[in-house]
Amino acid sequence: MAGKKIIKSSVVVMLLIIGGKILAMVRDSLIAAKFGATYISDIYNFSLGLVYLLTTISYGLTTTFIPLNSEHIEHSSSKKRNEFVNNIITLSTFFTVIITMMLIVFSKQIVYVFGHAFTANVDIYSQSVEITRIMLLSLVFVTLQSVVTGVLQSHKKFYEPAAMALVSNLVYIVYLVFLTSRYGIKGFAVATVIGFFVQFAINLPRYRKLGYKYKFVMDIKNRDAHSMFKLMVPIIISTSVVQLNLFINRSFANNIYFGAVTVLDYSNKINTLAYEVFAIGIAMIVYPTLSELAVKKDILRYKKALVNAINIIMIIMIPAAVAIGILRHPLVNLIFRHGAFDLTASDLTSNALLFYCPAMIAYGIRDILNKAFYSIKDARTPMINSFVGIIINIIINFILIKHMKVSGLALATTISAIITTMLMTTSLNKKLNGMNMKKIFYGLLKISFSSTVMGVCIYTVNYICMNEISSFMWSNIISIFVSFVLGSAVYFICLHFTRIEEYEYILNAVKDKIPI
Structure with missing residues (x-):
């Protein structure tokens, strides 16, 4: 399945997941208001x-x-x-x-x-x-x-x-x-x-x-x-x-202070929002396609579908990580800072969220890689990789928790996720005798450049809103809304000029009136 077809098949699934995520944010906001970080x-x-x-x-x-x-x-x-x-x-x-x-x-x-x-x-x-x-x-x-x-x-x-x-x-x-x-x-x-x-x-x-x-x-x-x-x-x-x-991360957090587990979980929930909406939806659709191509031994189309899926994931997850990292304070304030969830809890959650953000990129790519391994009937490599990841995470937890508390646990998770995803990519590339890593690398560079330009735009908007709008709630709402609209426009313009193939797939999928 080409990248365009993957996007088409994923649209309805993503919309339903987005609906679930919106209600999940409402749920988490109510939990924070009713029970706080206690x-x-x-x-x-x-x-x-x-x-x-x-x-x-x-x-x-x-x-x-x-x-x-x-x-x-x-x-x-x-x-x-x-x-x-x-x-x-x-x-x-x-x-x-x-x-x-x-x-x-x-x-x-x-x-x-x-x-x-x-x-x-x-x-x-x-x-x-x-x-x-x-x-x-x-x-x-x-x-x-x-x-x-x-x-x-x-x-x-x-x-x-x-x-x-x-x-x-x-x-x-x-x-x-x-x-x-x-x-x-x-x-x-x-x-x-x-x-x-x-x-x-x-x-x-x-x-x-x-x-x-x-x-x-x-x-x-x-x-x-x-x-x-x-x-x-x-x-x-x-x-x-x-x-x-x-x-285990929750167990570490449980020994820091009461409320640390909640801070860790709430920061992780915002961090995985884009991942769970887009990456899981795309992985769900691409899995049967990879399995079918593997059975047919159509290795060329298999590699193309795999690389397209990875690049599509990066097009979504990299700017999402940048945007959430910059807008972490207004996001946490808007979603959770109600009732018993006070300013201190909000700041702690925002700080942890910053260190979690890069992990969402690794999670998205890792999901596609896992499906790729399963499609060629190799469940052993993802299993070993998971064990390596938890060992790395525990070791870094012990090092960082003393100095960074909950933020250290978030950073340990991110470092572990990045290392294990790189190991998975290397293993799959070797197993497939090459999977066009050059295209993935160039895609990463172009997407990172576009996301950086977008990030500068969002940072400026957020800075102005936080300092010029006196109303606490309205400053958060306006910052998020304007940053989303303006940041998206800047990002897509940059993608257009960098000429990423998968971006054209997404653009064509949006242009088409996709039948449901």
Whole structure:
């Protein structure tokens, strides 16, 4: 799939993700206003982090399920295909229930080890264990959702999976607006479980429309199931290590001061905003294309699609990193500085965000590289790379946390992400006997130049707004709005004159009236 086609196929997915992200910002703003940067929000973020760590199993489930179900769609009867899907649903749910029960039983020990600061106060420790136990119930719905979304994606149905965050955030917002004062953080934990259920439920109508119907089947010796779960192992390990890295960062932050985990998480949420909207959407679309070209052994088109995807990611992520780094104070103030989230918390979050920004570029490129490795049936290299990344991150954490506190944890993550992405690029380039690194390098130079010019423009606009507009809220709003409009214009003009091929793909995709 050429770069232009990738953009076309990603547009609707991106719009749905953008909708989810807008609601996520509203959700996070409400959380900040209701709970602030306190031990209460730390408990919630700690518990949610544990759930996300374990949802890496679902990522491995979906990633390995799609090619197998696609094969059944192509070669098997609907009855056999349905039996395969039902068997995977039964087996994965069975093992998830066992794991969830074990985690609930040992939740005290889990909190003691990874959230040790909570143990200093008996009431806080008890509350953190209770919230963790409630949140762990989400795992069952995450597993069910993973198989069902895998079915939809194998049929090239991306809209419902892309809309999951949007509907779950609606649940959270309703709770935070109307029920927080009555039920507090415990009720919000229950609302989170409901949110994960809704993510699963939104996929069911399309799932049924495709002809699937659940009937109990449990055959652990099934050849396809055995093959799939075997392939899952390196992918789960790889993705789990990434989430474990975030979880370890929270553990480091938990020992700095109360509220440090929240500061770290909020800065990371803004940092990954553009990444989750654009990079994940593009990676979702490009994966089946790379897999198809790999099967056909069409190496020339494979390399072209891969390089186009990397350059498209850089066109989006590099200016986003520059803009967010410069506008970090107005962004944090506008999104989070309400109610209990005060000026000190806002400044700490802004400082951490600055050091996080370069990581979003590495994340975006790394996602494409991971999909490329998976498409050629190499899950081992991303797994090893993830282990290298977490080791680097932990070592740098110990060095920087003493001097830079939460900002040091953010910088450690960025350094680790950049190093591991460079290692991945080198490995894939060698594996493919060259993947046109010259084009990627020249693209990087041109995009960086355009982003720098844009950055100077945005910095000037922000400086004027912060110093000339007396209203605190309006200065932030005007700075962000004017910077976005003027900065985008300057950036695209620079891209036009630097003549980047992928920019033409994007421009043509926007010009075309893309059918939905």
